[in-house]
Amino acid sequence: MRIVATDCGSTTTKAILIEERDGVFRQTFRGEAPTTVEDPFADVTLGVTNAVTELQELSGYKLIADDGTIIRRASVNDVDGCDMYISTSSAGGGLQMMVAGVVREMTAESAKRAALGAGAIVMDTIASNDRRKPHEQIQRIRELRPDMVLVSGGTDGGDTKKVIEIAELIAPARPRPRFGSEFCLPLIFAGNKEARTAIERIFSGEGFALSIVDNLRPTLEREHLGPARERIHDVFLEHVMAHAPGYDKLMEWANAPIMPTPGAVGDILQTIAKGRAINVVGVDIGGATTDMFSVFGGIFNRTVSANLGMSYSISNVCAEAGMDSVLRWVHLDMDERELRNRVKNKMIRPTTIPQTLEALVFEQAVSREALRLAYVQHKAFATTLKGVQQQRTVGDAFKQEEAGKSLVDNMALDLMVASGGVLSHAPRMEQTALMMIDAFEPEGFTEIAKDSIFMMPHLGVLASVNPRAAMEVFEKDCLVILGWCVAPRGEVRAGKPAFEYTLTRGGTTLAHGQLVGGEMRLVRFALGESGTLEVRPEKGLDMGAGAGKPISREVRGGSVGIVFDARGRPLKLPHTQAERRACVEKWLKSLEVYV
Amino acid sequence: MRRMVPMWIAIIAGFAMLLSAFFPMTESLGETFGDVFNVVAAIAFILGAGSLAKVNLAKVSRRDPGWGFAVVTLICFTITIVVGLGKFGVPQNPQFAALPWSGEKEAEGGAFAWIYAYALVPITATMFALLAFYVASAAFRAFRAKNLEAILLLSTAFIILLGRTFAGVVLTGWLPDWASGLRLENLSVYIMQVFNTAGNRAIIIGIALGVSATSLRILLGIDRSWMGSGD
Amino acid sequence: MQIILSVAAARMCAATACAALCAPLCASPSASPPTPPLSVTAADVPWDAGGSIEISWVPAANLGSATTWLVERSEIGADGTSGPWVTVAEVAIATTTTTAAKLSHTAPYWFRVTAVGSDGSSSPTNSPAHTTAHRNFFIGEKLPLFSAILTVCACVIYFILAARKGRPMKVRRIAALEAIDNAVGRATEMGRPILFVAGIQDMDNIQTVAGITVLGHVSKTAAEYDATIEVPTSRSLVMEAARETVQASYLAAGRPEAYNADLIRYITDEQFGFVAYVSGRMVREKPATCFYMGCFYAESLILAETGNSIGAIQIAGTAESSQLPFFVAACDYTLIGEEFMAASAYLSGEPDQMGSLKGQDAGKAIASVLIIVGVVLATFAALSPGGFATAALGALRGILGS
Amino acid sequence: MAKAYTPGLKVTARTTYRVRRLLPVTGDVRVKVGELVSAETVVAETFLEGDVFPIKVAGMLGANPNELAALMLKRVGESVQVGEVLARSKGIFGMMKTEAKSTAAGTLESISDSTGMVIIRGAKTPVQVRAYVAGRVAEVIAGEGVIVETDALFVQGIFGVGGETWGPLVIAVKSHTEDLREELIVSSMKGAIVVGGARMTAGGIRRAREVGVAAVICGGIDDADLRDVLGYDLGVAVTGSEKIGITLLVTEGFGDIAMAERTFQLLLAHAGKLASVNGATQIRAGVMRPEIVVALEARGSSEIFTGGATAGILDIGTAVRIIRDPYFGFLGTVSALPEQPAVLGSGSKARVLEVALESGERVTVPRANVELSST
Known part of the structure; x- marks a missing residue:
């Protein structure tokens, strides 16, 4: 079995070759080439051909035919050609959607979840309570040029008036699609089924291509995103892709439907979380945006933080977090005015890379803040359903829990996957690990891994046609295990004992020690090793078994090892600059971050 | 302006009432404001009746579903007003026998009193009787031994329930005298007197403080939300 | 405080009973x-x-x-x-x-x-x-009460001033109030009305005022969500106050045209007549959300159970301690006593108002200290009557004016 | 690979500049192919569909949406003024009628019986597209707009704010290293495109806005000054629609940095001529850089340029500009292109090149950190 997979990103098209050798799927070669979706080429397949040509050169197999298409081999015994070609795409800015619902926190949020889960970028969410006046909403709808609109609202048998009202705002506003002027704007209705006839009437013959699917919130107690997500994928292929240059050809080439890149990443993470029964957070920090994925208790969520990124949006990260927040992670002397100008220079020349250590330290400080802010947004979005009736008994008299609690629980988190330039191209793995720890503040035992060459999108599509291959490649080649973060929840007292650890393997103690509040320590534990780690936290500190209770867990080694973090959660840094710098410097030193 | 005037009325009246409780010379001021309130409430009653009439008339006018009930309401409303104001069947007040209509409208033997005694009271009693059913249904649903607190509450409730019935006496009557405190009837009294009272008072103290702070906020004009939110 | 009072009362009763018994004996039988x-x-x-x-x-x-x-x-x-x-x-x-x-x-x-x-x-x-008889400047026996009020007021004002100076005021989350948006949203999505009952007492009851305050917030949210809110009242004056409040809220939310005064209607002063109307309305209209905020008596459970049976989210708040258990059992969220009183301050989020809550807490702290001191003294006094504890208890009782 | 594609900004003394001048929606083109136009000539015009004003009439009347049609006094298609009565309720037995008045002027577009909403469409707003540069209409795209072509001096900046403007080119400084200070701006510069040398100072910008300068072009700008001008901290480099009354354009970047001498000399050579400036910058997929265009008398040029991003091939001897600290803004020529990636000071491995700076010093920098200094 030989599979060629490509991901047509907005700037580069990445191709990988996956081969089955001795019954095991491995990723063997990779190649890349600039994406060719815009003028002067305006044909995405050129870039694909170029990237696959690189695979061909590296592997020695002939993969590209003389006419530029990908060769399929007739039998698995042939030397040349591949058996399958799959692709994802985020070229041309990805799939951009506008969603609408009745209440922002309820059906509109479900609609947003459906769109984000399908891999779209949500340009705006229209709801009857979004604090905009109807004419302002109309103005906004007219300004946007989405690829697709998803309208939801009302439970089945519930509100029809406001759903129709929103439809009545969208119809006269006539949003124009991004590509092609004669093209009908695809509009998916996934709301109250009683409103369907009215919706059909409103959008008939108005330049809309209406399709109706099951309500994504049949009752407030239940969210049913499947049909809406699938329809988004279908519409993406039928309407949006068909109008992007060269995609008609690409769709013919591919053996599986072309997926939006983030949708595919979400799919692979869901597959992994389900397969290993764990909670996962994945992040892809890009130049302009940061994508955050999580699977907690089997529930998948994705958010796109549109203006948190490391190049195009770097200035926005600094503005949103504040320069003080960024500089708290920096142990070196830096001039703020100079830094501000540098940030802006990076923004206008986004392709540059840090040359000096100082520049790297600063860029990694910015990335911590970008990740932290994106995670805050993610936590706020990934919640239990809102608007649910609570059945109370006398037992609840003391704690009346609210609906809409965040699903994200750092203590329950098992695996963090880092990807994106600043994380995966950091010169030292320790830097990636520490950036993740500082930004996400994981609690208890958390494994940290990075996506070696951003293979997750390819594997996401692969999972839809060959889940075994996707899982195997993911575990063996996609993930680079960095190690573990072991940190107690609770406030620590500086200098006072925080917890004790013992790492054993088959009865032999490999490492033992104690950490005091505010300390960090790295215990090297090489890739391929495994052992049992027992931790005894002090009173008031929780490692996952409850405050003050010892806990032990199997751990695997990684290229960094085990990071013990006794800084306490929530993470607090000293207030004065001098103390803070000393602290940060101590941590950097003990983790051998910058050597 | 629209907010300042009511705010100042509230502030002045509130302070007057407060002062009159402690300072004897301001007593009459407090009484005056009390009277003013009654007058305002009485006038507001006209608005209330007006609202009632308007809503029901509109219902009839639009032939809304169930408009027949609105007609019944309006008829009863009119009858009661006429009967009450006209003092039908009200015997003369013996003290002022010479004056027509001197009897109290609620006086025994009058039509109004009849409506009260033979229509309102039974209907009210019916509604009240529903309560027994609701207590049972609420208790049935709410008392689930889900966690430790619930179990504690449930067992306490059980003791009280048994202690208040003969079952309690029968069940634990065999306990010797030195352990009589453990008899269900005594236990239930003890729980009510000690735990219940203590808990209740804690709530009452909290409420009292809450009331004073709320009043103070209104008196100081810090809390204006009772006049509608926003500024 | 109350506990001390009851102990004291019991002792006093005993004393008077004694005197009454002794009296005939003391009198000469000549x-x-x-x-x-x-x-x-x-x-x-x-x-x-x-x-x-x-x-x-x-x-x-x-x-x-x-x-x-x-x-x-x-x-x-x-x-x-x-x-x-x-x-x-x-x-x-x-x-x-x-x-x-x-x-x-x-x-x-x-x-x-x-x-x-x-x-x-x-x-x-x-x-x-x-x-x-001379009318004095001040009623002496109310001095303890007066000083208690002054103390509480002083605390409240102190914290209000502190809050104005920018001192951060952290107030614990009140789930019931955080749930208002959820509850209103539910009604909107389900296309059903919101029912708000501000108790059955008139505007001179502080609970009714507190209820109207919450109504202000709820109706503003309802206006923003464009949900329908119905307010049946059992007093004409409450109806007027509610109308003013709701209208102001709709104005503040920028939707004055959506305000409909007829949805805030007077029903009857008669307790059970009111209950009959409201529960009937609930069964027919099936509101998605019910609020009970004010002074309630026997009707609390009838309303809350009816609401529960139609599957509404219910949020209640009252300072009637006897009705609290009913609300807790039948509603999704309940504001218990002081939480209800604190609701308006909490909802406003203004530092001034938050400060007043802190002041209230200070009052609570003082009350707690007095209770603990009193309980300790009363215990010692009971163990060794006539000792220091008895004297101290007497003194404390004197200060508290009982 | 001894050669690599590297981005650069276009600075050229003469090119055939073609610009698409398109309407946002279809309309009428006012010029013909071959017609000579000035920067201000209206080349196309149309009317934008009016704004939409929804009014919840049923709610105002307290009526059910399905009764609304019967209560409407205005019909679909009728024109409506602000304050005009749109509908009247039936009232209670004919009394206590309420009226709903229009809050917007326009044409009644629709009445909804399911929501009780009436939609009023406001008057159309005219939109005109001007030529922006003096030149010849090279092509007419029916209903959409035109392509204007001219021989021009063309300079791409790195970053700008503010939209399109035009005016005579005025050089305010003596050399390309001189900051544009307040006192260099004089009142005669009203409506002009003012060229400074190095950084535009806060005072200089303020004075320029007071005087009414159309655009300021300099080598650099300080981030803090930009924030003051805009009133907010710019997060994402998508600009062009700011309403600040002036267009600012920098050719090199942020901070104290001199304009490239060649750029300065080119602009100096055309002082007094009419220049068109667009500050719009968009650094995303589909890069857009700000530009300065000075139309020249036609002489024909081999090269046709249509804007957008440019890229060139990097080779030994190529003139480059270093665009990242620690050598930010330095100019030089490529002196070596090592094949193997090298470890940088930061610890990263990257492909590098060696640059011989103007000062004679040779430095090694990552390939990603240089751009072609002019093409």
């Missing part, structure tokens, strides 16, 4: 006629509203057959001695003072005391005492 008291004095009760006079008399050495004293007053006539006499009190023979209350503070009163025996009455005191 058959001689009752002897009038030697002299009578009348004195204005200091620090009162001017309505009472304290009368005391000196009994003769030999009381004769007297068993009770009859104290009378007169106010008509130039010297008041001619009557008519009105009974002030009839007291046991062991007592020598009594207080005449509910008097006018504008004219003098005359008092005479007669010893009454089983065999008839003595002559009254020959020289009735007279005095005028």
Whole structure:
């Protein structure tokens, strides 16, 4: 079995070759080439051909035919050609959607979840309570040029008036699609089924291509995103892709439907979380945006933080977090005015890379803040359903829990996957690990891994046609295990004992020690090793078994090892600059971050 | 302006009432404001009746579903007003026998009193009787031994329930005298007197403080939300 | 505080009972006629509203057959001695003072005391005492209450000022109030109305005011969500207040055209008539959300259970401690007592108002300290009566004015 | 690979500049192919569909949406003024009628019986597209707009704010290293495109806005000054629609940095001529850089340029500009292109090149950190 997979990103098209050798799927070669979706080429397949040509050169197999298409081999015994070609795409800015619902926190949020889960970028969410006046909403709808609109609202048998009202705002506003002027704007209705006839009437013959699917919130107690997500994928292929240059050809080439890149990443993470029964957070920090994925208790969520990124949006990260927040992670002397100008220079020349250590330290400080802010947004979005009736008994008299609690629980988190330039191209793995720890503040035992060459999108599509291959490649080649973060929840007292650890393997103690509040320590534990780690936290500190209770867990080694973090959660840094710098410097030193 | 005037009325009246409780010379001021309130409430009653009439008339006018009930309401409303104001069947007040209509409208033997005694009271009693059913249904649903607190509450409730019935006496009557405190009837009294009272008072103290702070906020004009939110 | 009071009350009861029992024993059983008291004095009760006079008399050495004293007053006539006499009190023979209350503070009163025996009455005191009740600047016995109020107010004002200076005020989350958006949103999505009941008392009840305050917030949210809110009221004045509030909210939310005064309607003052209407309405209209915020009595459970049966999200708040259990059992969220009172401050989120909540907490802290001190003292006093603890308990009781 | 594609900004003394001038929606083109136009000539015009004003009339009347049609006094298609009565309720037995008045002027577009909403469409707003540069209409795209072509001096900046403007080119400084200070701006510069040398100072910008300068072009700008001008901290480099009354354009970057001498000399050579400036910058997929265009008399040029991003091939001897600290803004020529990636000071491995700076010093920098200094 030989599979060629490509991901047509907005700037580069990445191709990988996956081969089955001795019954095991491995990723063997990779190649890349600039994406060719815009003028002067305006044909995405050129870039694909170029990237696959690189695979061909590296592997020695002939993969590209003389006419530029990908060769399929007739039998698995042939030397040349591949058996399958799959692709994802985020070229041309990805799939951009506008969603609408009745209440922002309820059906509109479900609609947003459906769109984000399908891999779209949500340009705006229209709801009857979004604090905009109807004419302002109309103005906004007219300004946007989405690829697709998803309208939801009302439970089945519930509100029809406001759903129709929103439809009545969208119809006269006539949003124009991004590509092609004669093209009908695809509009998916996934709301109250009683409103369907009215919706059909409103959008008939108005330049809309209406399709109706099951309500994504049949009752407030239940969210049913499947049909809406699938329809988004279908519409993406039928309407949006068909109008992007060269995609008609690409769709013919591919053996599986072309997926939006983030949708595919979400799919692979869901597959992994389900397969290993764990909670996962994945992040892809890009130049302009940061994508955050999580699977907690089997529930998948994705958010796109549109203006948190490391190049195009770097200035926005600094503005949103504040320069003080960024500089708290920096142990070196830096001039703020100079830094501000540098940030802006990076923004206008986004392709540059840090040359000096100082520049790297600063860029990694910015990335911590970008990740932290994106995670805050993610936590706020990934919640239990809102608007649910609570059945109370006398037992609840003391704690009346609210609906809409965040699903994200750092203590329950098992695996963090880092990807994106600043994380995966950091010169030292320790830097990636520490950036993740500082930004996400994981609690208890958390494994940290990075996506070696951003293979997750390819594997996401692969999972839809060959889940075994996707899982195997993911575990063996996609993930680079960095190690573990072991940190107690609770406030620590500086200098006072925080917890004790013992790492054993088959009865032999490999490492033992104690950490005091505010300390960090790295215990090297090489890739391929495994052992049992027992931790005894002090009173008031929780490692996952409850405050003050010892806990032990199997751990695997990684290229960094085990990071013990006794800084306490929530993470607090000293207030004065001098103390803070000393602290940060101590941590950097003990983790051998910058050597 | 629209907010300042009511705010100042509230502030002045509130302070007057407060002062009159402690300072004897301001007593009459407090009484005056009390009277003013009654007058305002009485006038507001006209608005209330007006609202009632308007809503029901509109219902009839639009032939809304169930408009027949609105007609019944309006008829009863009119009858009661006429009967009450006209003092039908009200015997003369013996003290002022010479004056027509001197009897109290609620006086025994009058039509109004009849409506009260033979229509309102039974209907009210019916509604009240529903309560027994609701207590049972609420208790049935709410008392689930889900966690430790619930179990504690449930067992306490059980003791009280048994202690208040003969079952309690029968069940634990065999306990010797030195352990009589453990008899269900005594236990239930003890729980009510000690735990219940203590808990209740804690709530009452909290409420009292809450009331004073709320009043103070209104008196100081810090809390204006009772006049509608926003500024 | 209350516990100390009850202990004190029990002790006092015991004392009086004792005295009553002793009285017949103390009195001489001789058959001689009752002897009038030697002299009578009348004195204005200091620090009162001017309505009472304290009368005391000196009994003769030999009381004769007297068993009770009859104290009378007169106010008509130039010297008041001619009557008519009105009974002030009839007291046991062991007592020598009594207080005449509910008097006018504008004219003098005359008092005479007669010893009454089983065999008839003595002559009254020959020289009735007279005095005028003075209306004082302040009612002395309310001093503890007054100082308690002042203390609480001082705390509240202090924290308000502190909050204005920018001191951060952290207030714990109140789930019931955080749930308002959820509850209103639910009604919007389900296309059903919101029902708001502000209790069954009039606007002079602070709970009703607190309820109207919450209504202001709920209706603003409803206006933003464009949900329908119905407010049946059981008092006309409450209806007017609610209309003002809701209209202001709709205006503040920028949707004045959506305000419909007819949805805020007066039903009846009659408790169960009101309940019948509201529960009937609930069953027919099936509101998705019900709020009960105010003073409730027996209807609390009828409303809450009806609401529960139609599957509504219910949020209740009341300071009627007897109704709280019903709400807790039948509603999704309940504001318990002080939480309900704190609701408006919490919802406003203004530092001033948050500060007032902190002040309230300070008051609570003071009350807690007093309770603990009192309980400890009462315990010691019970263990070793007459010791230091007893004296201290007495002193504390004196300070608290009981 | 001894050669690599590297981005650069276009600075050229003469090119055939073609610009698409398109309407946002279809409309009428006012010029013909071959017609000579000036920067201000209106080349196309149309009317934008009016704004939409929804009014919840049923709610105002307290009526059910399905009764609304019967209560409407205005019909679909009728024109409506602000304050005009749109509908009247039936009231209670004919009394207590309420009226709903229009809050917007326009044409009644629709009445909804399911929501009780009436939609009023406001008057159309005219939109005109001007030529922006003086030149010849090379092509007419029917209903959409035109392509204007001219021989021009063309300079791409790195970053700008503010939209399109034009005016005479005025050089305010003596050399390309001189900051544009307040006192260099004089009142005669009203409506002009003012060229400074190095950084535009806060005072200089303020004075320029007071005087009414159309655009300021300099080598650099301080981030803090930009924030003051805009009133907010710019997060994402998508600009062009700011309403600040002036267009600012920097050719090199942020901070104290001199304009490239060649750029300065080119602009100096055309002082007094009419220049068109667009500050719009968009650094995303589909890069857009700000530009300065000075139309020249036609002489024909081999190269046709249509804007957008440019890229060139990097080779030994190529003139480059270093665009990242620690050598930010330095100019030089490529002196070596090592094949193997090298470890940088930061610890990263990257492909590098060696630059011989103007000062004679040779430095090694990552290939990603240089751009072609002019093409």
